[in-house]
Amino acid sequence: MSERVSDTPDARIPEGPIESKWSRHKRESKLINPTNRRKYEVIVVGSGLAGGSAAATLSELGYRVKCFCYQDSPRRAHSIAAQGGTNAAKNYQNDGDSVYRLFYDTVKGGDFRSREANVYRLAEVSANIIDQCVAQGVPFAREYGGLLDNRSFGGAQVKRTFYARGQTGQQLLLGAYQALQKEIAAGGVEMFPRTEMLDLVVVDGHAKGIVVRDMVSGEISSHAADCVILATGGYGNAFFLSTNAKGCNVMAAYRAHKRGAYFANPCYTQIHPTCIPVSGDYQSKLTLMSESLRNDGRIWVPKNKGDVGKPAAQIPEGDRDYYLERKYPSFGNLAPRDIASRSAKEACDDGRGVGPGGLGVYLDFADAIGRLGKDTISARYGNLFQMYEKITGEDPYTQPMRIYPAVHYTMGGLWVDYNLMSNVPGLHVLGEANFSDHGANRLGASALMQGLADGYFVIPATLPNYLADQKPGSVAADAPEFKAAEDEARERVAKLLGVGGTRSVDSFHRELGLLVWDKCGMARNDAGLKEALEKIPEIRESFWKEVRVPGSGEQLNQELEKAGRVADFIDFAELLCRDALHREESCGGHFREEYQFTEDDPEVSSGYTNEGEAKRRDDDYAYVAAWEHGAGGEPVLHKEWLEFEDVKLATRSYK
Amino acid sequence: MNLTLKVWRQGGPNHKGKIETYPAEDIPEEASFLEMLDIVNERIITDGGEPIAFDHDCREGICGACSLTINGVPHGRESAITTCQLHMRKFRDGDTIWVEPFRARAFPVLRDLVVDRSAFDRIIEAGGYISARTGSAVDANATPVPKADADEAFEAAACIGCGACVAACKNASAMLFVSAKVKHLGNFPQGQPEAKRRVLAMVRQMDEEGFGNCTNQYECEAVCPKEITAEFIADLNRGYAKASLEETLG
Ligand SMILES: Cc1cc2nc3c(=O)[nH]c(=O)nc-3n(C[C@H](O)[C@H](O)[C@H](O)COP(=O)(O)OP(=O)(O)OC[C@H]3O[C@@H](n4cnc5c(N)ncnc54)[C@H](O)[C@@H]3O)c2cc1C
Ligand code: FES
Numbered sequence: 001m002s003e004r005v006s007d008t009p010d011a012r013i014p015e016g017p018i019e020s021k022w023s024r025h026k027r028e029s030k031l032i033n034p035t036n037r038r039k040y041e042v043i044v045v046g047s048g049l050a051g052g053s054a055a056a057t058l059s060e061l062g063y064r065v066k067c068f069c070y071q072d073s074p075r076r077a078h079s080i081a082a083q084g085g086t087n088a089a090k091n092y093q094n095d096g097d098s099v100y101r102l103f104y105d106t107v108k109g110g111d112f113r114s115r116e117a118n119v120y121r122l123a124e125v126s127a128n129i130i131d132q133c134v135a136q137g138v139p140f141a142r143e144y145g146g147l148l149d150n151r152s153f154g155g156a157q158v159k160r161t162f163y164a165r166g167q168t169g170q171q172l173l174l175g176a177y178q179a180l181q182k183e184i185a186a187g188g189v190e191m192f193p194r195t196e197m198l199d200l201v202v203v204d205g206h207a208k209g210i211v212v213r214d215m216v217s218g219e220i221s222s223h224a225a226d227c228v229i230l231a232t233g234g235y236g237n238a239f240f241l242s243t244n245a246k247g248c249n250v251m252a253a254y255r256a257h258k259r260g261a262y263f264a265n266p267c268y269t270q271i272h273p274t275c276i277p278v279s280g281d282y283q284s285k286l287t288l289m290s291e292s293l294r295n296d297g298r299i300w301v302p303k304n305k306g307d308v309g310k311p312a313a314q315i316p317e318g319d320r321d322y323y324l325e326r327k328y329p330s331f332g333n334l335a336p337r338d339i340a341s342r343s344a345k346e347a348c349d350d351g352r353g354v355g356p357g358g359l360g361v362y363l364d365f366a367d368a369i370g371r372l373g374k375d376t377i378s379a380r381y382g383n384l385f386q387m388y389e390k391i392t393g394e395d396p397y398t399q400p401m402r403i404y405p406a407v408h409y410t411m412g413g414l415w416v417d418y419n420l421m422s423n424v425p426g427l428h429v430l431g432e433a434n435f436s437d438h439g440a441n442r443l444g445a446s447a448l449m450q451g452l453a454d455g456y457f458v459i460p461a462t463l464p465n466y467l468a469d470q471k472p473g474s475v476a477a478d479a480p481e482f483k484a485a486e487d488e489a490r491e492r493v494a495k496l497l498g499v500g501g502t503r504s505v506d507s508f509h510r511e512l513g514l515l516v517w518d519k520c521g522m523a524r525n526d527a528g529l530k531e532a533l534e535k536i537p538e539i540r541e542s543f544w545k546e547v548r549v550p551g552s553g554e555q556l557n558q559e560l561e562k563a564g565r566v567a568d569f570i571d572f573a574e575l576l577c578r579d580a581l582h583r584e585e586s587c588g589g590h591f592r593e594e595y596q597f598t599e600d601d602p603e604v605s606s607g608y609t610n611e612g613e614a615k616r617r618d619d620d621y622a623y624v625a626a627w628e629h630g631a632g633g634e635p636v637l638h639k640e641w642l643e644f645e646d647v648k649l650a651t652r653s654y655k
Numbered sequence: 656m657n658l659t660l661k662v663w664r665q666g667g668p669n670h671k672g673k674i675e676t677y678p679a680e681d682i683p684e685e686a687s688f689l690e691m692l693d694i695v696n697e698r699i700i701t702d703g704g705e706p707i708a709f710d711h712d713c714r715e716g717i718c719g720a721c722s723l724t725i726n727g728v729p730h731g732r733e734s735a736i737t738t739c740q741l742h743m744r745k746f747r748d749g750d751t752i753w754v755e756p757f758r759a760r761a762f763p764v765l766r767d768l769v770v771d772r773s774a775f776d777r778i779i780e781a782g783g784y785i786s787a788r789t790g791s792a793v794d795a796n797a798t799p800v801p802k803a804d805a806d807e808a809f810e811a812a813a814c815i816g817c818g819a820c821v822a823a824c825k826n827a828s829a830m831l832f833v834s835a836k837v838k839h840l841g842n843f844p845q846g847q848p849e850a851k852r853r854v855l856a857m858v859r860q861m862d863e864e865g866f867g868n869c870t871n872q873y874e875c876e877a878v879c880p881k882e883i884t885a886e887f888i889a890d891l892n893r894g895y896a897k898a899s900l901e902e903t904l905g
Contacts (some may be wrong), residue, residue: 054787056789056790060788060789063778071712071718071720072710072720072771072772072773073719073772073773073775073776073816074776075719075776075816076713076718076719076720076816077711078712078713078718080713080717080718080719080815081713081715081717081718083745090795090796092796128790128792129795131792131794131795132787132789132790132792134795134845134847135785135787135791135792135793135794136784136785136787136845137785137808137840137845137846138841139805139808139809139812139837139839139843140803140805141805142799142800142802142806143802145799146799146800146801146805147796147797147799148796162876164809164812167717167813169717170717170813170815171809171812174812177779178779178783178784178785179784179787181776181779181780181783181784182780182784184780185780185781191776193773193776197745211770216668216765231810240898245712245713245714245718246711246712246713246714247712251672261874279685280683280685280686282683282685282686282690282693283686283690284687284689284690284692284693284714285714285715287715303769305764306727387715387716387740390736390742391687391740391742393744456789456790457790462831484894503701504697504700504701506693506697507697543726546704548700548701549699550703550704550705550706551705553765555666555667556667556708556765556769558706558708558779559706560699617903
């Protein structure tokens with residue numbers, strides 16, 4: 001066993017039993033009195049669930065907030081697209097749920113690679129989120145008696161998911177957006193839509209502002225504040241094709257990383273099992289079919305390779321392999337995402353995939369329609385069925401959907417302590433942009449929960465721990481650090497516009513995405529990752545020689561916006577592969593082919609787990625890999641060893 | 656398939672715009688309308704030109720960013736979809752397609768097909784919310800809400816704020832947008848305390864932003880990608896009349 005000494009900054013996990021850590025921390029946290037709060041200025045980058053809820057709540061508390069987003073309105077942040085639901089340990093169904101169970105399921109679902117104390121807090125505040133959202137008028141689904149309804153999601157044996165048809169993210173975000181607009185009207189928040197953060201400004205080691213570009217006029221300017229909060233979402237678009245909105249990017253987080261913030265576990269990416277398969281090379285994005293469909297849909301492929309070309313209806317029941325039900329009898333079709341995705345890949349690699357290119361499996365509602373009737377299924381999933389029909393031209397009521405895994409979510413992100421502060425004092429990171437709660441695999445309906453927990457409840461309580469020691473307004477935007485960062489940003493824009501090549505930005509993004517998907521997607525191995533690490537610098541080199549970014553910097557210029565993001569994706573992809581290469585174990589979404597259970601393992605012969613399941617190596621890798629952008633760009637690894645006091649480290653089994 | 660595009664090009668907010676013609680060749684019919692534009696843009700870029708600017712983000716019909724008027728109809732002629740959900744299989748080989756921005760006085764063009772819809776944000780700012788300070792909420796099941804009321808609230812809340820209703824209306828009225836929000840929040844018990852203030856403030860802000868009056872043309876309802884019903888407008892009118900009467904009477 002290697003020496004388990006963490007060399008990240010202190011994670012500031014409060015002492016005491018897990019149930020009382022958060023209340024104790026709040027009790028011992030610093031406070032800023034109401035009249036002093038308005039002296040502090042807070043920058044929030046991002047207006048999704050995490051940023052929107054944080055900006056609104058901090059303004060309600062009296063801080064002066066500046067909020068930024070790249071869309072034309074904060075209401076369009078990517079959170080709007082979340083479909084299935086949000087978890088909370090309310091136990092309204094009386095089916096045995098509790099804060100502990102939600103905590104346990106999340107740690108186990110994350111394959112024991114998350115920080116216990118953070119996850120427990122998440123489970124604890126989950127119930128308050130539902131109360132808060134209902135008070136704002138979020139139209140969650142209700143039962144005939146008028147009480148809130150729930151559904152189940154993967155990795156759980158209770159019904160704890162609150163939902164608003166297939167548009168839960170939209171409704172939650174509109175709640176946060178409306179709260180934000182209320183605060184804008186009240187003068188507490190100044191909103192900067194169509195404004196992109198190009199850099200973080202660090203003064204005397206503290207995050208004190210940002211450099212931004214007005215995406216309409218092209219003007220580059222600086223904003224100074226007493227602290228900076230990043231809530232800029234995930235980096236799934238490093239793979240080009242993903243379920244994320246087209247604009248999702250890693251720029252803000254990566255720029256912060258280059259300014260000193262550690263990037264934690266970048267290789268933990270989530271591939272969602274139920275997405276509409278790729279249909280051609282013109283494709284610009286992939287569409288998720290919500291996990292909630294797995295409540296009633298059954299996943300299968302033909303048992304025999306010879307049957308893959310036949311219409312589904314012609315394959316008799318006995319010739320179908322309901323592989324999730326077969327391999328995981330107690331969770332069945334609701335096995336966690338990493339497991340369900342890998343199983344789909346295995347079936348397709350085995351030559352039993354269906355549809356064009358053999359890259360698809362069936363998600364079949366025939367049984368459910370027979371049992372419950374078409375109307376019930378339509379009431380539950382009508383909009384999703386419609387969406388599927390619009391995209392594929394096929395009717396899922398009469399023939400099974402075809403689905404395939406796609407990049408969906410990123411568990412990795414900037415390293416933060418229990419206060420959600422990064423190692424750069426003053427820089428706080430919320431939502432998908434941080435690494436904190438989901439370990440190596442996120443359970444369904446837990447990202448919305450986390451974004452809102454961070455924004456509504458955690459950061460308002462923890463931010464004073466930093467701010468109380470700061471003299472308000474101590475740094476202004478005319479400090480030399482701002483000027484220097486602005487100059488760098490202008491130079492970069494000029495450089496991008498000046499390459500003068502012939503290839504489009506998208507063509508590089510596609511090339512990068514294909515490579516990373518191929519070598520660092522659902523399955524990874526030493527040779528493939530090394531190959532990717534050789535090829536990425538080549539892509540970078542040709543990008544800076546051959547890209548063509550038309551137009552000028554002083555106008556609305558979408559190619560320029562994309563170019564800046566893709567340049568960062570290229571650099572970031574290297575870190576992603578580097579992290580995947582260094583982690584010589586399989587855990588959650590990170591599946592290293594070299595580390596899987598085989599028939600020789602006692603866990604397999606005893607029937608506890610299956611051959612081919614991910615094999616963790618806790619003695620050597622039960623840590624958070626926090627990468628520092630070292631001198632000369634060489635990544636330097638720091639380890640935060642994870643302590644498991646309340647959950648026993650065990651091999652995950654969903655059998 | 657091969658198509659001809661007639662596209663609105665405009666260099667910036669204060670530039671004069673005009674229609675330009677582009678061939679769209681070898682377009683797969685599985686592609687979405689925006690993917691067709693991607694392909695056209697890719698060719699414009701490699702040929703040394705400036706690509707067509709248009710707003711988009713989620714590309715699955717929920718963020719409300721995409722905003723094209725296609726052959727004269729916001730989001731195109733197919734019903735109940737956004738531009739990004741329109742697929743090329745709905746067109747025929749050889750078609751000429753007109754692509755213009757959402758047009759309205761309150762939505763100035765920023766570049767090409769990109770318009771400024773911040774007026775909608777200011778309408779919400781005026782009163783499109785329920786004030787519920789974080790941390791002050793009671794248990795979510797403390798107040799049961801009849802399922803029918805909650806479902807109807809959801810139908811209204813489904814609005815994605817795209818502005819097609821405004822672009823389709825000959826008066827450029829924003830009544831469908833405003834009525835949907837007023838309906839959504841007004842259908843809940845917790846929306847009642849601010850109901851009167853909300854309806855007055857939102858309608859006044861709408862007028863101030865330069866949106867026109869509703870003269871019951873129902874074009875808004877016809878183009879709405881989320882099929883929001885114009886019946887909400889009648890409710891809004893009643894609510895507004897009542898609230899302003901009560902305001903005058905003090
Ligand atoms: C299709 C889909 C369905 C999903 N369904 C579910 C679900 O059912 N349940 C669930 O729990 N989770 C779901 N998720 C995951 C969840 O939606 C996201 O993880 C979550 O919404 C992220 O919220 P966020 O606030 O962290 O970031 P986002 O919502 O992505 O917001 C990021 C914000 O940062 C801004 N931004 C980014 N970069 C910059 C920059 N450089 N300058 C200025 N602004 C910037 C953006 O403008 C935006 O406002 C789903 C995800 C997808 C893709
Ligand atoms: S791009 Fe989001 S609705 Fe069309």
